[in-house]
Amino acid sequence: MKRLDLIFSERELDQMLKSLEKAKVPGYTVTKHVTGRGPERVVSEDMEFTGLGANAHVIVFCDQALLEQIKIYIQPLLNYYGGVAYVSDAEQL
Amino acid sequence: MKRLDLIFSERELDQMLKSLEKAKVPGYTVTKHVTGRGPERVVSEDMEFTGLGANAHVIVFCDQALLEQIKIYIQPLLNYYGGVAYVSDAEQL
């Protein structure tokens, strides 16, 4: 199995989750109020203040086969709005 | 070494941590207020409102050998209340 870590702006959370659902993921876990820095942007806590929102960190545990599918759905969002996606190995306990 | 990711309802956090302690884990890290969707349930933020609480995400870094032990202690909880447990490789920096 695989573990997918997605980090992107909270403002796109709904859209991202919809895309994941379209890709038929078996489940996901969301941590909000996450901050960070990418190659271009710094996301700090005062972003929440202005309503921009901080980042969301989404974890998906799924089969390797599903990753391609997910990629198709979420790549446009990541390209348009920014954000990162990394994959690691994982197995059920 | 191994990394164990546990995700389950916050309401069982105390019980889960007690079980981990019984399994003699060297440490753990807890993120609360995590939301998500599993095969059966959607855990949304308004769960916190009703007092049900959202999910907790627990990370344990430990030796492979301990995993069997942990499994014995926590599997009944996961079966009864729901929740997921995944293992990946990790090594100390």
Add this chain to the structure above:
Amino acid sequence: MKRLDLIFSERELDQMLKSLEKAKVPGYTVTKHVTGRGPERVVSEDMEFTGLGANAHVIVFCDQALLEQIKIYIQPLLNYYGGVAYVSDAEQL
């Protein structure tokens, strides 16, 4: 690529991020208000109450080559104040 998970007290977050910047990481993600237990200390939520703050969980996705560099910068902080650092494999989606 590699994934680095750092967990340590929030009070050292600024110092740690500065060290990571010195090591020229391409980016990082921070989750605050994380609790936990290590070999010596229990970090509970009422720590936030006293102003001590809970833990921060920092994730860095970077190349293997950078890890040595990061280690040089952050090891003193981890030694002095406590905290853990684990590395796993990861690849971009």
Add this chain to the structure above:
Amino acid sequence: MDTSLILQNVLTPPVLFFFLGTISVFLKSDLEIPAPLPKLFSLYLLLAIGFKGGLELQKSGMGGPVLPTVCASILMSLLIPLICFVVLRLKLNVFNSAAIAAAYGSISAVTFITAESFLESQSIPFDGFMVAALAIMESPAIIVGLLLVKLGAPKERPIERKMRWKEILHESMLNGSVYLLLGSLLIGLLTGAFNPSGVAKMQPFTGKIFYGVECFFLLDMGIVAAQRLPSLKKAGSFLIGFAVLMPIFNALIGVFVARALGLQPGNALLFTVLCASASYLAVPTAMRMTVPEAKSSYYISTTLGVTFPFNVVVGIPVYMGLVNNLIPTPG
């Protein structure tokens, strides 16, 4: 039905803010009251109504209609879940039926508060001791719900899921919101009796700003209630119908009991509202712990997504109409 009463109710700030919240969801505004702010409001409201109720109870004492009303409240919170259970079993399994029945046997403190505000805006007097009825009606239904599971599905549960009575009593009586309400009631009682200067000093906090916080909280309730609607559709029309008709039926029983108790119109309305309202704070947490087989989306969506809005917007004035028509005014 007195439509002018409904209109008057709808034009009070709490109900208007509730609508504002609901409409924001339908219009997809990104208005959000982030956690744990709603918790702040609900803790505050429980603390304040408990404290004020305790003060009033101390003033009024346990004489007159107080004791009969409290006893009738307990009886109602035992009776209503039984009726609900019978109705729900027509379509749902034992676990879901018991959990929903428990929710409808218990009460909603915010509905109660809104009813008090309605009475105040109508200048109809009511007594503080009704808060005691509120506090006392939170728990019994939880126990009934669990008994129903125990009796109704003895074989379907694996051994390790056997009920632990201690745990059940614990969940029903020591649930955070029940505990805070009861505790604040007691503190109000003690303060009223022994520390009158403390009463005056609490008043700006528990009294003056209460109405505003109530409005703020109802704004959030509007958002949360509207967000439950999608999962309601999954629950189906049986549950939606139940969530509207059952409160009316419970209210009818309530009015007749209130009449038998000889309650004044204000108190009668509050008693009726207690019967008609359903719990979305104390009961869900207890059910999640003790009946994890029940679908939480069922008992949350019905109580929070349908019954609460129905009661707050339409129910309260309609029940007032019932009270006015069915209870002969004294003198």
Add this chain to the structure above:
Amino acid sequence: MDTSLILQNVLTPPVLFFFLGTISVFLKSDLEIPAPLPKLFSLYLLLAIGFKGGLELQKSGMGGPVLPTVCASILMSLLIPLICFVVLRLKLNVFNSAAIAAAYGSISAVTFITAESFLESQSIPFDGFMVAALAIMESPAIIVGLLLVKLGAPKERPIERKMRWKEILHESMLNGSVYLLLGSLLIGLLTGAFNPSGVAKMQPFTGKIFYGVECFFLLDMGIVAAQRLPSLKKAGSFLIGFAVLMPIFNALIGVFVARALGLQPGNALLFTVLCASASYLAVPTAMRMTVPEAKSSYYISTTLGVTFPFNVVVGIPVYMGLVNNLIPTPG
């Protein structure tokens, strides 16, 4: 320039707390107002000014200077972003220019509140209907900003980034803070008209504790504004100059329009402040959704890091001086 006015302004609690926050950042104190508490304050302030404005509007009606003022407000929020855009294009690309222009065309509710407090401390009367101007000026600039992107950079955007008008209108009108302000205004209007007892009961919450919450919030604003300074340095001196001089220029236009409208000094100041202030709540969220090419650090640092502090500390009394000098007092 009337330095005594500046001093009097600086010595009011809101501005002093703002300084306290700013200085804490410079001294590296670990004073922090953790999320979501600032959100609590900002929601409260929007709800309260909306509600109070609605009440006043209900009292005053739409006659007299109300309608002309509202119309002039809309015109200003269409005109100002155009001027800003022309200036900004000297140095910045279309996306950044349009986003910053939109922010300066829109308004800052907290600056408006601080101006009201200033007027109160100077015992200068003003009218509640100005809140309507506040509410109405939030959105139009957003639409202008997006039009500027559409017209200014038609080819630089890939096809899938084409504007969806529905989305834009949605972002501009249904942004959480715009929605809450407008909604509370409406609720204030309705309550004032139909439920006078509700007005009195809201007063301790929306009226009495308002000033204190404002101070608390300005403490946080001071912290947040000072934290923006490092990213300001990156933005460069052009933007810093813009963020100080543009508000003054906009204020000047504002004063002359206020004069043409025949506004009383208090209302004239509020109108001028609306023109001079820039949005850091509604506009950034809208721009992030619709112009992700623009650097958010630009439009947040200028509005929040420079223009807001400038207006609150120096701008308001300076604009008062302008009003006093340029508008002949009646009688």
Add this chain to the structure above:
Amino acid sequence: MDTSLILQNVLTPPVLFFFLGTISVFLKSDLEIPAPLPKLFSLYLLLAIGFKGGLELQKSGMGGPVLPTVCASILMSLLIPLICFVVLRLKLNVFNSAAIAAAYGSISAVTFITAESFLESQSIPFDGFMVAALAIMESPAIIVGLLLVKLGAPKERPIERKMRWKEILHESMLNGSVYLLLGSLLIGLLTGAFNPSGVAKMQPFTGKIFYGVECFFLLDMGIVAAQRLPSLKKAGSFLIGFAVLMPIFNALIGVFVARALGLQPGNALLFTVLCASASYLAVPTAMRMTVPEAKSSYYISTTLGVTFPFNVVVGIPVYMGLVNNLIPTPG
């Protein structure tokens, strides 16, 4: 010992809510006041006592007992940690001893507030300038604590852990809660002097709702204090004994100093309470930064888990008894 005073103290809302919190932990109720709500309350309380203290200080000026009291306060916050250190070294290492000593030399603002409420409920007058003593006693003990580490364990620390004086002064003076209290004091002073209308407008926020927020916060303090008990057991009976007896001893010194200063009973009690109370806000954060070798569970469990509850429930009335018996009432 005056048991009736203890009883009267126990029956005030703040202490009752403190008990409610404590008992909820013992009964394993899931009552919880989630972060960052406690922070909201503590920020509010610091802001409000600072502001009110500043107003009073402005009224009273620096004459009369003000300056001697402030000087004595500084002396006490230098002396007490030295005594504590000597006692603690009997059982603990240099690092833990110094950290705990610093905590007991510093003060607890909430204990101070509760003592003020106690005085009010007893109709005993006291002066606002005591808040200056409160503010001034927060920091010196931190510096003493760090000096003790420097002198007591010069060789046990590796080179890179050498004290940086700038950092230490920074931690002691610019800690968030010290800074907010001092800053609000100053703002109160300035507002009182230059902006009387601002004073009246702050009053509902900083004055009227203060008592209620205090109760709410003490509810949380009760929960947090009770949660510290398990880690107390680990700390052992020496520390538990220390955490009860040391405050009494410090209070005794305090009473005699208050007597020497000729303070009125109300002020004398507040001075005594400052001596007897121990810090769990400012000191732990400073110690964590500068003496990470010390176990935070030691200095948090003693101050928060034992000394705070002891002072709030038993200590304050007992110290009042001491004051009444040891200080001859004037006239």
